[in-house]
Amino acid sequence: MASLSFMIKEYNDYYIIDFKRPVRKFSSAPFNGGVGTSLRYINRTVNLNYNDDPSLEIMEFLIRNKIDLNGTVVTLTAVPVSQRVIKSINIDKYKMESVITAGFENALSIGNRNNFYGTVNIAVITDMPLSDAAAINLMQSITEAKAQAMNDLNIMDKKTGLRSPGTSTDTVNVFIDNFNMDIRYAGRLTDPGYYSSLIVYDSIIEIYKRHYLKL
Template identity: 30%
Template sequence: MTTPFLNNDKMEYRSVACPGLILTKHERHLQLQAPTLLDGLSSAIHGGGMGKIDRIANIYVDRLYNCSNPEQDIRQLFHEWDYSLQSTAGLLTAVRLEYAAVLEETDKDASVFCCTTAGVSNGARAGSARTTYPMYQPGTINIMLVIDARMTQAAMVNAIITAVEAKTAALSDLGIRDAENGLIATGTTTDSIVLGVSQSNAYPAEHRYCGTATDLGAAIGRTVYGTVLESFKAPGVRRS
């Protein structure tokens, strides 16, 4: 496990588990570049839903950011950076980029890469009474998850479920609480996740399930749980 951009001048991290996958820190954003198009499933502001992606951009904005048109803002930045609008998923985060945590796992049937930026100034518990808002706010826990394997669409949805369960478990173990009612938080009010799957024929098995009792689901759980914990260890991350 590592926070590759913390307390050093390193600007690039090359995945060991997923060859050709490169995480780069820029002044304003983290770029996760894949060597080929991935099957994507995400809650990203730009490029969300299901589609083909080969790049994920996690873009930093401060807490005074005007959230009136985040999609337009992301499109403008992608134009400036010469990023494809068709194959790039775009997220916004209010967490400083150097606090990004990375964890990877690999075995004979799949490899998993996870990068998380996490803060919890707006911790919230799903299902409890609290204040809600009609508008978008920049993300507090953003997860970029890449799986080098063959997976059905159903397994991809299952992978998202497992990742969210792992995030919630990490927040519980950290003792993070809903900012309004004091209950243990299940997330924050502004979390987002992007999943990319290679569908590589280098792996013999096609994963049809991805729950916590499967080898792949367990690996997803460990990497997400670990990166949430690691990102919160970074100095300056707001926990309340």
């Protein structure tokens, strides 16, 4: 059976996904995002009025909590990180797992630049041997799944009244615990794209129904 070696450590206002060894990263996170390697991922709840320079404030947060800045990817959210949803799936001999938090108050339609609080932070961890291009393709599949979920939930931009594909501060973070690059594609017709789309879509639907449906 496929398995991933990471561990999730929980704290009051953040959690750490400790990969235990370097993994490949493809991330739009505000701190240590980009392409390279990572040792850990942090998703952290901040105040609704957060208006700091993320690069400086997050650095201070890591130093204060004695967390190594090197290899640490950090995302921020206004929702309690305890609302995260974790899903996993086996794909032949490989495994894929997602850890997602979602807030919807900042839902924006295309063309609107109003800014409220709310962020969808998506982390997907897999040991599938994706090429760099396939990893970026996977990010596309994940983003499409998020947009489809928000469309199906009829989440609207409060200003324009149009359906929103996301918020203005969403992130996608893909971590690959495999340095081989045999898989060249990860669009939604492929196994990695198909299954990542399913778990991301289902997670966002679940978060909305559990925490927002009755608001």
